[in-house]
Amino acid sequence: MSGAIAHVVDDDAAIRDSLEWLLKSRGVAVRSWVSGEAFLDGLSATPRGCVILDIRMEGMSGIEVFDQLLARGFGLPVIFLTGHGEVQMAVGALKRGAFDFVEKPFNDNQLVDRVLEALRRDEVVHHERETEASVAARLARLSPREREVMDRVLAGEANKAIADALDIAVRTVEAHRARVFEKMEVHSAVELARLVGRRS
Amino acid sequence: MSSLLPLSFRPTNFGRPADPRDWQWYAPRAAVGLFVLALVGLLWVLHRQELEENHAAVIRDILWVEQSIRFSLDRDVEQLRQLGQEAPAGRDPRQLEVTVKHLLLNSPGLLEVALLNEHGVATASAPVPMTPGGRSWLGLDSEADYRLATVTGKAVYSAPTRSMEEEQFAVFVPYYRQGVLAGTVVGIYGLKAMLANLVPWWLAKKHRVTIQDSAGNLLAAKSNVEARGAPDLTHQVALDPPGHGLLLHVESYGSESRLLRYSLTATIVVLACILLWNLRLLRRHVQRRLATEQELRAEHAFRKSMEDSLHTGMRAVNMNGVIVYVNPAFCRMVGYTESELIGHAAPQVYWPPEERNHIEEVLRVARADGSSGKEIELKLMRGDGERFDALIYDSPLIDADGKQIGWMGSLLDITERKRARERVRQQEQKLAATARLVTMGEMASAIAHELNQPLSAIASYATGCLNVLQAGGASAAEFRDALEKTAQQAQRAGRIIRRVHEFVRKSEPVRTDVHINTVVQEVVSFAEAEARTRRVKIHSQLSTDDPELKADPLLLQEVLLNLLRNGMDAMAATPVEERELKVITERAGQTVTVTVRDRGCGLSPEVQAQLFDPFFTTKPEGMGMGLHICRSIMEVHRGRVWAEPNPGGGSAFSFCLPMAS
Numbered sequence: 001m002s003g004a005i006a007h008v009v010d011d012d013a014a015i016r017d018s019l020e021w022l023l024k025s026r027g028v029a030v031r032s033w034v035s036g037e038a039f040l041d042g043l044s045a046t047p048r049g050c051v052i053l054d055i056r057m058e059g060m061s062g063i064e065v066f067d068q069l070l071a072r073g074f075g076l077p078v079i080f081l082t083g084h085g086e087v088q089m090a091v092g093a094l095k096r097g098a099f100d101f102v103e104k105p106f107n108d109n110q111l112v113d114r115v116l117e118a119l120r121r122d123e124v125v126h127h128e129r130e131t132e133a134s135v136a137a138r139l140a141r142l143s144p145r146e147r148e149v150m151d152r153v154l155a156g157e158a159n160k161a162i163a164d165a166l167d168i169a170v171r172t173v174e175a176h177r178a179r180v181f182e183k184m185e186v187h188s189a190v191e192l193a194r195l196v197g198r199r200s
Numbered sequence: 201m202s203s204l205l206p207l208s209f210r211p212t213n214f215g216r217p218a219d220p221r222d223w224q225w226y227a228p229r230a231a232v233g234l235f236v237l238a239l240v241g242l243l244w245v246l247h248r249q250e251l252e253e254n255h256a257a258v259i260r261d262i263l264w265v266e267q268s269i270r271f272s273l274d275r276d277v278e279q280l281r282q283l284g285q286e287a288p289a290g291r292d293p294r295q296l297e298v299t300v301k302h303l304l305l306n307s308p309g310l311l312e313v314a315l316l317n318e319h320g321v322a323t324a325s326a327p328v329p330m331t332p333g334g335r336s337w338l339g340l341d342s343e344a345d346y347r348l349a350t351v352t353g354k355a356v357y358s359a360p361t362r363s364m365e366e367e368q369f370a371v372f373v374p375y376y377r378q379g380v381l382a383g384t385v386v387g388i389y390g391l392k393a394m395l396a397n398l399v400p401w402w403l404a405k406k407h408r409v410t411i412q413d414s415a416g417n418l419l420a421a422k423s424n425v426e427a428r429g430a431p432d433l434t435h436q437v438a439l440d441p442p443g444h445g446l447l448l449h450v451e452s453y454g455s456e457s458r459l460l461r462y463s464l465t466a467t468i469v470v471l472a473c474i475l476l477w478n479l480r481l482l483r484r485h486v487q488r489r490l491a492t493e494q495e496l497r498a499e500h501a502f503r504k505s506m507e508d509s510l511h512t513g514m515r516a517v518n519m520n521g522v523i524v525y526v527n528p529a530f531c532r533m534v535g536y537t538e539s540e541l542i543g544h545a546a547p548q549v550y551w552p553p554e555e556r557n558h559i560e561e562v563l564r565v566a567r568a569d570g571s572s573g574k575e576i577e578l579k580l581m582r583g584d585g586e587r588f589d590a591l592i593y594d595s596p597l598i599d600a601d602g603k604q605i606g607w608m609g610s611l612l613d614i615t616e617r618k619r620a621r622e623r624v625r626q627q628e629q630k631l632a633a634t635a636r637l638v639t640m641g642e643m644a645s646a647i648a649h650e651l652n653q654p655l656s657a658i659a660s661y662a663t664g665c666l667n668v669l670q671a672g673g674a675s676a677a678e679f680r681d682a683l684e685k686t687a688q689q690a691q692r693a694g695r696i697i698r699r700v701h702e703f704v705r706k707s708e709p710v711r712t713d714v715h716i717n718t719v720v721q722e723v724v725s726f727a728e729a730e731a732r733t734r735r736v737k738i739h740s741q742l743s744t745d746d747p748e749l750k751a752d753p754l755l756l757q758e759v760l761l762n763l764l765r766n767g768m769d770a771m772a773a774t775p776v777e778e779r780e781l782k783v784i785t786e787r788a789g790q791t792v793t794v795t796v797r798d799r800g801c802g803l804s805p806e807v808q809a810q811l812f813d814p815f816f817t818t819k820p821e822g823m824g825m826g827l828h829i830c831r832s833i834m835e836v837h838r839g840r841v842w843a844e845p846n847p848g849g850g851s852a853f854s855f856c857l858p859m860a861s
Contacts, residue, residue, distance in 0.1 A: 018660035025667035108663030
């Protein structure tokens with residue numbers, strides 16, 4: 001779980017400190033924030049990990065912080081801590097993509113379990129994003145003609161058919177195809193299809 | 201009264217109704233006119249007939265007179281001739297005188313008789329003896345008559361001449377012996393005497409009989425009284441003999457019946473006028489009457505429509521409580537028809553059986569007071585048995601003589617109004633309860649949140665410690681830090697609890713000396729209003745020595761009120777006549793016990809077990825705090841509260857308190 005960090009956002013120092021102690025006892029890296037504003041300000045451009053957000057806070061409420069995260073396009077999983085009478089709000093947030101909510105007083109190890117799950121999901125999401133980014137970068141290197149040839153290869157056309165359709169020599173098609181494989185860092189059409197097809 | 205009427209209700213044709221039945225008035229007038237005309241006509245005809253009859257009578261009478269004169273004269277002529285024949289010349293004048301006297305007695309109007317010889321020389325006369333040979337009394341104009349008589353041998357009458365204040369005429373009667381004129385007897389007649397003797401009294405009474413000459417000069421008259429009769433009641437005939445244009449004239453005096461007739465006619469006319477006048481008066485009277493009736497009818501119709509359109513029910517009863525009048529609104533209200541209600545005595549059909557005594561009592565009290573317009577609220581019953589609340593204003597019914605003849609009541613159906621009021625009250629109560637709940641909820645939420653923080657922290661520290669222990673390899677210093685923080689959070693939770701406690705302690709009871717009976721009386725009187733609405737009777741049975749305690753009277757009232765309300769709630773399904781709450785205060789040693797007994801549904805064992813738990817309730821809108829608070833209050837006062845079944849059904853709630861020591 002390298003780079004996985006749990007952001008604890010709560011205005012109550014005791015909660016922050018105790019959660020830090022608890023999470024660390026299960027080997028989770030923790031970073032505490034005294035308020036929603038401090039958390040949003042201190043976030044990196046590509047934040048990682050998960051967020052434990054108290055719903056009732058001085059200043060920005062947990063829901064408002066969640067809205068800000070959504071607006072900035074950060075896909076961090078968020079776990080809400082709710083008190084008496086706040087379940088309704090938490091359910092609303094859940095529908096808009098929050099990871100989970102835990103009612104206070106909570107069963108602490110269950111909370112930690114949910115944090116771990118959230119971190120795992122972040123990991124997966126992050127990996128996917130990275131793959132996506134590299135495919136996009138490779139696709140950007142293709143020339144228009146190479147792109148055309150690749151699309152037809154992905155459609156399952158034979159070299160002869162591609163040559164006829166594009167009105168070029170079969171040999172030329174083969175050359176393009178080799179360059180596509182090279183630029184996309186794959187060795188076969190099947191590999192190419194897996195890489196590009198997932199994206200679409 | 202009529203000034204209250206709108207203009208449209210006033211008869212506009214007062215005094216001169218354009219009545220098509222006017223002919224009814226003209227017919228009697230015409231009849232009276234015709235009647236008078238007929239009477240006058242009849243009178244006139246009668247008058248004419250009478251006149252004719254009178255005329256005929258006059259003629260008859262005059263002819264009779266004329267005839268009797270003629271008879272008399274003719275007889276005289278015979279007697280005079282006989283006298284002449286029987287009187288030889290030279291006879292004793294005395295004998296003649298006797299004969300003449302006898303003749304004069306029987307011959308009316310004959311005044312004097314003279315004997316003339318064949319040469320026309322007077323030889324004797326009677327009753328006045330004459331100078332023999334003298335004939336001076338014979339007027340020149342009678343000379344011709346004498347000659348005529350002697351020539352013709354018939355009696356000839358002379359024209360009348362005036363002598364000695366009297367018109368006289370003579371008759372020359374020649375007489376013969378052996379066919380030779382032997383002489384002439386002259387009879388002198390006085391016209392006046394003749395009339396006087398020949399016209400009988402009964403005739404003279406009716407008529408004025410006169411003798412006139414042809415020129416109309418009056419020569420003699422039976423009476424000097426002038427007749428003023430109508431000209432058609434005169435008649436004249438020629439008087440012949442003696443002739444010479446003498447006329448016998450008769451004038452009727454006219455009868456007294458004429459005056460009678462005139463007065464009769466006048467009476468008839470006057471009576472007819474009076475009749476017409478009376479008719480006119482009668483007509484005006486009837487017209488006024490009709491107009492008044494019209495006005496009355498309009499007034500009546502107006503009042504009727506007013507009564508009928510009223511929404512307020514009206515009913516009048518006489519002094520015996522018998523209904524004498526109801527308006528349609530009242531009938532609609534109670535659901536009986538007018539005929540079903542009028543004539544009915546109390547108890548009325550619209551009094552619910554269970555309210556009869558109460559209504560009678562209330563009415564009796566209100567009426568005994570005598571003041572009018574008293575507001576009485578009663579529960580009444582419709583024809584279909586439905587009960588409704590009515591507001592009655594009952595006031596004495598006074599007749600025109602100022603005597604009270606009954607009671608007039610106006611009724612308003614206030615069921616809806618009452619229901620609405622009750623609904624509003626319930627809503628307010630619910631709202632207040634909700635508000636209390638909301639406040640309590642918010643407070644509870646705030647406390648929960650406050651407590652959640654340290655509790656969560658403590659739990660996290662503890663779990664963290666356990667995790668570390670399980671993994672092993674943590675230092676004692678690390679544990680101490682976490683445990684110290686845990687202890688701090690526990691203290692924090694404790695502080696929150698203390699704060700809540702302090703907040704609650706601010707409403708600690710204020711203990712003063714209170715008399716338990718006073719508290720009960722105050723609460724009962726306060727609860728009476730609600731009890732009346734729920735038709736519950738509250739009976740108090742108070743301890744005679746009125747024990748005194750040290751307590752917060754407001755809190756005690758709160759407890760008792762709570763128990764009373766619970767009792768009323770419990771009896772919601774109990775029949776009305778059994779709904780009774782009994783409040784008992786007792787003293788046993790140094791303990792005062794207050795018990796509230798109801799006749800409600802009672803308590804099941806499960807309910808009784810949880811009765812005083814907070815938030816436990818059997819009522820749909822209850823909070824479940826009432827009895828819990830009661831118990832808290834009792835604990836504060838070192839007393840206690842409990843429930844047990846009521847021996848007579850229902851349940852009994854009691855609380856006991858130590859007395860002030």
